[in-house]
Amino acid sequence: MARANYNENLLTVGYDMSYAELESSLDRIARKAMPDAAAELLNKAAFGIRRELIDYTKKIFDRPNTFTRNAWVVDKAKPTQGPKMFAAVKARPKQAEYLRFQIFGGKRQTGDAGSGPYDLFVYSAKVTQYGGVxxxxxxxxxxxxxxxxxxxxxxxxxxxxxxxxxxxxxxxxLQWQTVSRGKPGTFFGTVYGVKGYWKRPERWEGDPWAGDHAELLFGVKSAVLNKPLFDYNGVVAKHFAEQMTPEKWAEALRRAKVGLS
Structure with a gap:
């Protein structure tokens, strides 16, 4: 009855109807009501998927900013489009440049969309449940x-x-060792060739460093190889299957026919 068409370059999923096939199976009144019913069903599915993607974005990213939360938009289907009727859920162009790394993976560098001018996260001693910052x-x-x-x-x-x-x-x-009472401190720098925030080994009065190594708390690099994190296709496919059913189509057609009477 309905098909999903993916465009990975634009992070877009579109929906169209098997229009001619459906039209041939309907009576005269139903054929007249079909454009409104089809547009209603496609748009409900599209906006439902948008809500699912927004909720999923909040789960995957730790406190996502407005830029990320507002990524997803809908191109609505219109009854006047007839057999070419089409609804789409897509990421805005700027956000798509950033989200592509989270969805498909790939090499990401300082200055790429969403990264800003600073080094990129590669390690943290504490991460979110989804492995993010x-x-x-x-x-x-x-x-x-x-x-x-x-x-x-x-x-x-x-x-x-x-x-x-x-x-x-x-x-x-007035020495730091005295004031801090030998407690391990935190600093940002490069140790063993790795840039980031480090925890100093604990130090005791009159003794050398008690630990052999500083402990990395948060590491960064100028370029990283992202692993896919955001299950875009999974979220879209699940909601698409839930929304585009014969039962929901029949209900949309019934409401459209009532509107004609």
Missing amino acids: DRRYLSKISKQAKTERNRRKELRARRKALGPDATPKQRKA
């Missing part, structure tokens, strides 16, 4: 690193202000 976690470690960086800068300035006559005890009291 946990923004609360990233915000937390970013603030920790900023706080430590500013505190170290302040301590350096205070040590310098002591002047050449300061005692070792006075200087030691």
Whole structure:
């Protein structure tokens, strides 16, 4: 009765009807009502799929911004289109450039759509249930690193202000190791060739670093190979099958025939 046509380049799924086949099986009144019924059914399916895609977007991405949430739009079917009647659910062009990496995978680089000018996420010690960036976690470690960086800068300035006559005890009291009491800190930098936020090994009074390695908390790169994350075809196919049924077609045709009487 109805078909789904995919266009991966545009992230579009369209729906049309087996118009001639349906028309030949209907009586005169039903044939007159058919354009309205077909348009109604196609548009309900299209807008239903759009809602499903928006809900799925919120699940897959951690707190998606307005740009991502508003990706999906509908081209409505019109009764006047007759046998060429067609409804489509698609991503807006800018969002499609970004979502293509999440749906089909592929190499993504700094500056690509949706990435901005900064390095791209490749690893996190804490992720969402779908493997994406946990923004609360990233915000937390970013603030920790900023706080430590500013505190170290302040301590350096205070040590310098002591002047050449300061005692070792006075200087030691203004060292980060003393102030932090040896607790592991957080910093942004490159370790072992990997850029990101790192947790320092814990350090004790009078001892070397207690751990052998710094711990990576959040890693970034200028280019990454994305794995498919967003099951676009699965969401579309499931809702399409639920909406485009003989029963729903019969109900849409019944309402259209009532409208003619």
